[in-house]
Every structure is written in structure tokens, then in C-alpha cells.
Amino acid sequence: MDIDPSKILVRYNVQKEKAQTPEEMAAEMYPSAEPARTIAVAIFEGEEDDVVEALEKALASGADPVKLIDDTLMPGMDIVTKLYDQGVIFLPNVMMSADAMLEGIDLCKEKAGTSAKAKGKIVCHVAEGDVHDIGKTIVAALLRAAGYDVVDLGRDVPVDEVIAAVKKENPMMLTGTALMTTTMYAFKEINDRLLESGIKIPFQCGGGAVNQDFVVTYELGVYGEEAADAAKMADAILSGKGLAQLKEHFHKH
Numbered sequence: 001m002d003i004d005p006s007k008i009l010v011r012y013n014v015q016k017e018k019a020q021t022p023e024e025m026a027a028e029m030y031p032s033a034e035p036a037r038t039i040a041v042a043i044f045e046g047e048e049d050d051v052v053e054a055l056e057k058a059l060a061s062g063a064d065p066v067k068l069i070d071d072t073l074m075p076g077m078d079i080v081t082k083l084y085d086q087g088v089i090f091l092p093n094v095m096m097s098a099d100a101m102l103e104g105i106d107l108c109k110e111k112a113g114t115s116a117k118a119k120g121k122i123v124c125h126v127a128e129g130d131v132h133d134i135g136k137t138i139v140a141a142l143l144r145a146a147g148y149d150v151v152d153l154g155r156d157v158p159v160d161e162v163i164a165a166v167k168k169e170n171p172m173m174l175t176g177t178a179l180m181t182t183t184m185y186a187f188k189e190i191n192d193r194l195l196e197s198g199i200k201i202p203f204q205c206g207g208g209a210v211n212q213d214f215v216v217t218y219e220l221g222v223y224g225e226e227a228a229d230a231a232k233m234a235d236a237i238l239s240g241k242g243l244a245q246l247k248e249h250f251h252k253h
Contacts, residue, residue, distance in 0.1 A: 022088045029079045035063075036072040039104070043076035046096025048103040055104050065108035069147070073108070077101045077145045081228060091138060091227070098145040105144070118149035120172040122234060123165050126155035127186045127207075132179035135207045138227040139175055146231040159186055163193050166201070172237055175230050177207035184209045191218035202243055204233050212251055222246045 023044075030040045035058045042050035051073075058068055080097040083089045122143055126136045133155040140150045151169050153161060166174055174194075178184035187205050194201070205215050206224040215221040220243065224230055233246055241249070 022083060022093075025083060025088055026079055029082070031072075031075055035068075036075060039072040040076035040079060043073070043097050043100050043104075044080055046093070046100050048100045051100045051104045052107055055107050059108075059111055065112040069105055069108045073101055073104045074147065081142075081231075084228060094228075095138065095141060098141040101145045102141070105147075119147040119238060120234060121149045121151065121169055122173045122175060122230075123151045123153065123162070123169055123171045124175045125153035125157040125162055125165075125177075127176055127178040127180075127183040128156060128158050129186070130178050130180050130183035131155050132208075133177075135177040135179065135227060136175070139177065139206075139230045142228055142231050143175075143234060146234065148231070148234055159189050159193065162190050163197070166194065166199060167197065171201065173202045173204060173230075173234055175204045175206075175224075177205075178210055179208040181209045184214065187215075187221065188218045191220045194220060200243070202233065202237060202246055204230050206230075216247075216251070219243075222250055224250065 026041075026044045030037050035054045038054045039051055042054060055068060055072075058072070059065060077097060080089070080094055084091075084094050124136055124140045124143070126133045136152070136155065140152050143150050151165060151171065153165055162174070162176075174190075176187050176190065178187070184205075184207070187203070187210075191203060194203070200220065202222050203218075203220040204222050204224045206227070206229070210223070212223040212225075215223040222233060222243070224233065229250060233250065236246060236249065
């Protein structure tokens with residue numbers, strides 16, 4: 001007699017649930033209203049042309065470009081960030097989505113003129129002597145996608161240039177990445193130079209060479225284990241959290 005094992009499993013309530021794909025998980029999170037849903041799908045799939053097309057239709061119908069950023073682009077990228085945090089999707093997916101999101105933001109800002117304001121300004125750089133910039137590039141992309149104005153100083157940035165940029169731009173936060181242990185010590189020098197100048201902004205540090213034990217040795221340092229932590233820190237600063245609270249929240253104890 002042929003036995004269908006699936007029926008036995010159902011009968012005894014031990015049938016394994018079918019694992020969801022990233023696409024299925026995203027679909028459960030999409031907004032129900034249009035054009036937010038279409039745009040969220042396009043952002044998740046990293047389809048820049050589809051994002052722009054949907055936004056252009058909405059703008060042609062009289063939609064406010066600033067509201068489109070807040071009500072359609074931000075929620076779409078938020079889905080991507082949540083799935084990344086859960087380990088469902090990976091950095092290449094996030095980068096494609098961020099690029100699609102940024103295309104949309106650029107279009108909306110162009111239509112809005114000067115009325116689209118960034119949430120805040122952040123200076124990003126790779127430590128002096130270090131030419132590995134993939135981490136910084138990801139951090140900058142995620143910060144821009146989260147609505148921040150990013151001043152990207154690039155890679156192998158001398159300490160003097162970092163200090164000069166902070167004094168000129170007056171950012172809410174500074175970020176630094178380092179892949180080599182020989183270059184990360186520039187972060188401590190930057191910390192000391194900022195304090196000498198009376199500047200006490202959070203200095204988010206990360207990268208392959210950097211760990212929490214090193215970052216806690218200087219006053220302004222806040223360790224970011226993941227690239228996505230930079231945007232979360234910036235949001236926390238906007239919500240009123242100070243340096244001590246950032247360390248309490250993001251550092252492992």
C-alpha cells in the first residue's frame with residue numbers, strides 16, 4: 001500500500017512550514033496604498049527606472065515631491081533595511097535598493113527645489129593610509145537613503161582634512177572606516193584633535209580592522225559593527241540621544 005507521508009505529518013501536526021522567500025517576506029510588508037506599494041516593490045527589486053516612472057506619474061497627478069520622499073521612498077527603503085537586519089537579504093541587495101531610492105530622492109528634490117530638506121549632515125571618510133572604501137561607500141549610501149546629507153571625503157583621508165571638514169560642515173555626526181589595523185589609530189588622533197577644538201560630536205567608527213575594545217578607548221568614539229548602524233545612530237541623535245546613550249545602546253556589554 002502506498003502511503004503519502006505528508007498526510008501523516010499533517011495528521012500529527014508536525015508538518016514543516018514552507019520557508020518564505022525574501023520576496024514573499026517583503027510582499028507582506030509592502031504598503032497597501034498606491035503609489036507607495038509600486039514604489040516599495042521597485043525599491044526592493046532595485047529597479048531605478050520603475051521607481052522614477054512611478055514617481056513621475058505621481059508628480060504629474062499633483063503629488064507633493066517632499067511628501068513622496070517621506071510617504072513612499074522612505075517606507076520602501078525601510079522594508080529593505082528591516083530584511084537586511086534580519087539576515088534575509090544581503091549587502092548587494094541593499095546597495096541596489098539604495099541606488100534606486102537615491103534616484104527617486106534626486107528626482108523629488110529636483111521637483112521640490114529648495115523645499116526638500118535633509119534630516120541632517122554627516123561627514124564620512126576612510127582612515128588615512130587606507131584605500132579600502134567599500135565599507136564607507138555602503139555607509140554613505142545607506143545614510144543618503146535614510147534622508148541624510150552626506151559629505152563623502154573619500155578614502156585615505158589625512159587627519160587634517162577630516163578636522164577641516166568637520167569645522168567647515170558642522171555635521172551632526174562623523175563616520176570613519178578602516179580595514180587595516182595600521183590605519184585605525186588615525187581615529188584616536190581625530191578624536192583628540194576634535195576635543196582640543198571643543199567639538200564633541202559622535203564619531204561612529206567601524207570596518208574590518210576596528211572593534212569595540214579599540215573604539216571605547218577614545219571619548220567620542222561609538223562602535224558600529226554593521227554599516228546599517230550609522231543610519232540608526234543618526235536617527236537616535238535626531239531623537240535626542242547623546243554620546244553616552246549612543247554607547248549604551250550600540251555597544252555590547
